[in-house]
Amino acid sequence: LKVDGKPVCECNLCFQGPYCSEFVPDCPADADRHDPLFLEPFWMRHAASSALLVAGWHRMSYVFPDQTYVSEELENYIRKLHAIAKNAVTDGKYIAFGCGSTQLINAAVFALSSQNSSSPSRVVALTPYYPLYKSQTDYFQTAHFEFGGDASLMKNNSDASQLIEFVTSPNNPDCQLRKGVLQGPYVRTVYDHAYYWPHFTAIPAPADEDVMIFTLSKLTGHAGSRLGVFAYPQLYYNPSFVFARWAIIKDKDVFDRMVTYVTSAELGVSKDTQLRALKLLKVLTKEGNGREIFDYGFKTMMERWKRLSQTLSSSTRFSLQEISPNYCNFYDKVRDPSPAYAWLKCENEEDTDCTKVLRAANIIGRPGSLFNVENRYVRLSILRRQDDFELLLYRINKLVKMDVK
Numbered sequence: 001l002k003v004d005g006k007p008v009c010e011c012n013l014c015f016q017g018p019y020c021s022e023f024v025p026d027c028p029a030d031a032d033r034h035d036p037l038f039l040e041p042f043w044m045r046h047a048a049s050s051a052l053l054v055a056g057w058h059r060m061s062y063v064f065p066d067q068t069y070v071s072e073e074l075e076n077y078i079r080k081l082h083a084i085a086k087n088a089v090t091d092g093k094y095i096a097f098g099c100g101s102t103q104l105i106n107a108a109v110f111a112l113s114s115q116n117s118s119s120p121s122r123v124v125a126l127t128p129y130y131p132l133y134k135s136q137t138d139y140f141q142t143a144h145f146e147f148g149g150d151a152s153l154m155k156n157n158s159d160a161s162q163l164i165e166f167v168t169s170p171n172n173p174d175c176q177l178r179k180g181v182l183q184g185p186y187v188r189t190v191y192d193h194a195y196y197w198p199h200f201t202a203i204p205a206p207a208d209e210d211v212m213i214f215t216l217s218k219l220t221g222h223a224g225s226r227l228g229v230f231a232y233p234q235l236y237y238n239p240s241f242v243f244a245r246w247a248i249i250k251d252k253d254v255f256d257r258m259v260t261y262v263t264s265a266e267l268g269v270s271k272d273t274q275l276r277a278l279k280l281l282k283v284l285t286k287e288g289n290g291r292e293i294f295d296y297g298f299k300t301m302m303e304r305w306k307r308l309s310q311t312l313s314s315s316t317r318f319s320l321q322e323i324s325p326n327y328c329n330f331y332d333k334v335r336d337p338s339p340a341y342a343w344l345k346c347e348n349e350e351d352t353d354c355t356k357v358l359r360a361a362n363i364i365g366r367p368g369s370l371f372n373v374e375n376r377y378v379r380l381s382i383l384r385r386q387d388d389f390e391l392l393l394y395r396i397n398k399l400v401k402m403d404v405k
């Protein structure tokens, strides 16, 4: 691409030069970041049909013409897409949008925490868990809720406190399908289904839980479709975390409280973001009867997983999580795994810091301690661009060859 006759390109870390064509020999394989850029080629294939042109006068109001903050058409497309993916029951449920599943996670904590009990609700998740549940709950902590740690330690719940369990299914970091581990009158469960799409997992049955959160980030890959307005001091708002995702919620009271949270924080979700999401979902539901993105996503991620597993199969120093083939409602057959992350373990006794072992081999991973387990574990992101994956595989291959020598 040239602007004013000069080449312009955004090189990633590993390429340099005016056309990003020169490989930087010692550049690290960055498997830390979790951008789902593996979907970029899909959108390049549909560049024209997914493009959006918005006139300056369009959608200037805070609200849509029917005075709501949410596009009904977008809501309908979301229901349609879930019906195609067969991954969630949306009939008879309210749908709300938030400026980020990141924001909705906190909205759920606000909505579900006990307002009049003398002790705060405890937010818990089974280890290994997605770190944001803790970091966000700690940051926004009020008299009504606090982070309570590992859900498995709360089974007795001897002080009968209100518990809000986050269940990530499939889980980040180990990509296993999960069910809540806590039950009873004091437990409210929030299902974070960010990765519950055929790209990343078999779909054993449509999800039908009370509170479910999905995100556009991991469905279409548009993690960067965020727009931020700082609204209210107590509801700290990080502009880089704002975007469009949705929650599917059963209970009107919880729904209203979640909507109030988002409205109080943002006055609704960016109309531009909603327009973009609508455009993307229109393409998705049309192409290949709505199946093309899932076929593309599944095939890409499955092949990556196969190659990575194959590379590590000869190693005694490193092991990968096991994910068994599972029946998939979308494909109506048993299918192979296609996870978003590799959850790598250093098996040698002396390798207590596995991130360090990998760093020495020029690979950047995310340490186990962030997920509340020992640093013998590392999460490697395999959902970025093909280049990123090839470099990661190349470096892992080198490392494994050293270890089997």
Ligand code: PMP
Pocket: 034, 100, 101, 102, 103, 130, 168, 172, 192, 194, 215, 216, 217, 223, 241, 243, 245
């Ligand atoms: N939940 C899980 C389990 C995630 O892994 C992520 C992102 N990595 C999110 C929620 C948040 O994603 P986003 O804010 O882009 O919707």
